[in-house]
Amino acid sequence: MNKGMKVSDRLQSVPMSGIRKMFDLAKPDSINLGLGEPDLEPPAEAIRAMAKAAEEGKNKYSPTAGIPELRDAVAARYARYNPDLKGKNVIITPSGSTALLEISQAFIDPGDEVLVPSPGFVIYAPHAKLAGGVPVEYRLTEGDFQPDIDYIQSKITSRTKMIVVNNPANPTGGVLSEENRNALADIAKDKGIMILSDEVYDSFIYEGKHSSFLPYLDRAVVAGGFSKMMAVTGWRLGFAFADEECMDALIKMQYHVCASPSMPGMYGVLGALPGIDPYIENARKVYKARRDLITKRINEIEGMSLIPPRGAFYAFPSYDMDMPSQDLANELVKAGLICTPGSAFGTFGERHLRFSYAASEEKIDKGMDILADTVRKIRGGRI
Ligand SMILES: Cc1ncc(COP(=O)(O)O)c(C=O)c1O
Missing domain, CATH: 3.90.1150.10 (Aspartate Aminotransferase, domain 1)
Structure with a gap:
């Protein structure tokens, strides 16, 4: 070669x-x-709406941040965690994985340390590295798999840029307690560290409730996805939430990653989302x-x-x-x-x-x- x-x-x-x-x-x-x-x-409405969109000629590039109707519908659904959410706080992405990649590429500089859960989903550390950052594992407690807050505190340095949180979690099935969510939000505020909260499994909680980072968009960017929510893993569609300033950065990054997400796919999930409960x-x-x-x-x-x-x-x-x-x-x-x-x-x-x-x-x-x-x-x- x-x-x-x-x-x-x-x-x-x-x-x-x-x-x-x-x-x-x-x-x-x-x-x-x-x-x-x-x-x-997947929901039948989603399949019908995607096919209809393609048949009606909705096969072109979309706006970089996704179609406004879907951004608004995602904001409306997640207003349950933050009533101030608007469509402008939402970017539609070509999968939750892409949302995570774009967030890491948009916010991590070479040498930045990124605290990642261990055990944790397999792409967080590689994404940190691909952005030039240094992943640092933080331990989850055994059994209930909560972030070990003392351990996290002990790993924070002047170079710590980001703490990745996954809730509900892959591979552990752990659901973050409200107390630990609040503790992490406080650490982020006190130390000027950003939270990347991966909440793609928020629909699937069997006991307890979802403690989202959506109320904390001043210090967190939140990733979500349609793959698990609607069983459409092959459609490759996800989303992320950020405040307006961070959203500008994500839209700019998304343009350079993919220009825009899939047009018929977006109409598909839009067809099911408002009545998805x-x-x-x-x-x-x-x-x-x-x-x-x-x-x-x-x-x-x-x-x-x-x-x-x-x-x-x-x-x-x-x-x-x-x-x-x-x-x-x-x-x-x-x-x-x-x-x-x-x-x-x-x-x-x-x-x-x-x-x-x-x-x-x-x-x-x-x-x-x-x-x-x-x-x-x-x-x-x-x-
Ligand atoms: C924790 C977690 N985040 C994100 C993703 C990405 O999902 P997708 O790219 O299908 O939206 C997955 C997929 O398995 C996951 O387990």
């Missing part, structure tokens, strides 16, 4: 996602509890039943333990075998079950596995049979 084709040092410094790696190892008929992708169908209510009921099932099945396995996750659709149990999570996940793949090793989510994810329960109860049951059998064999010294 011509040496001019060398991949940038920045990109080489980040790994490929550990979630995707497991699929390459899997057998074709494996039970897949590895992917954070709803198995439900019954759809979400049903999805929440379905996921809660699966959460209860997977929690029961995991806690019946000797050597594994799970406090019921309160949000999102992930179970993140710990185990007591003396074995790295990657090795355990490899044994499970060999036995026909795909999950994700806790180590894929950072240093403090080790000794855990992540199972997505956005899959049918039948698949969850079969997967848990494989898990129980494999763990029994390992503990019995038969693997």
Whole structure:
């Protein structure tokens, strides 16, 4: 290869996602509890509205920040967390992932330190690095997976630019307490640090309530998404909230990333959003039943333990075998079950596995049979 084709040092410094790696190892008929992708169908209104928009010729570039009707509709929905929200506080993005990338590119300078949750979603640290920043992991408490506020305080330096918060959380299913939300908001204010709050799972809380950072747009930018809310992961549409000044920066960055989000897709989600509550209510009921099932099945396995996750659709149990999570996940793949090793989510994810329960109860049951059998064999010294 011509040496001019060398991949940038920045990109080489980040790994490929550990979630995707497991699929390459899997057998074709494996039970897949590895992917954070709803198995439900999207709302029919969304599909109809997207098809109609495309048929009616809405196939051109949109305004960079997204169509105003959708910006207004997102603001109206999220006014439940901040009554002052307006469409001008919303940018529609080509996915929640892109919103997170644009936020990191818009606000992080080389050398800036970015506190990222550990265990935490796999793109926060790479995004910090791709912007030239330095990711610094902060620990979540075991069991209820709250940000460890003292630990965070101890990691703050004069170079700390941003604290990334994920609520409800992937991979842990943790739901941020109001007390900890307030503590983080106070730290951000006192120390002049920005919060990036990833709230793409806000629709899926089974106990407790959502403590959003939307009331704190003077110190936080909030990311959201349609992928999980409406089971439209393939449409690639998300959004972010910011005050007007920060919004200007995000719109400028979005122009340079993608010019604008998908026009028919935006009309699609707009067709469903104002009446989405019954759809979400049903999805929440379905996921809660699966959460209860997977929690029961995991806690019946000797050597594994799970406090019921309160949000999102992930179970993140710990185990007591003396074995790295990657090795355990490899044994499970060999036995026909795909999950994700806790180590894929950072240093403090080790000794855990992540199972997505956005899959049918039948698949969850079969997967848990494989898990129980494999763990029994390992503990019995038969693997
Ligand atoms: C915590 C979290 N944030 C953001 C995303 C990005 O979702 P999308 O890009 O599909 O909007 C995901 C996807 O799995 C996620 O788990």
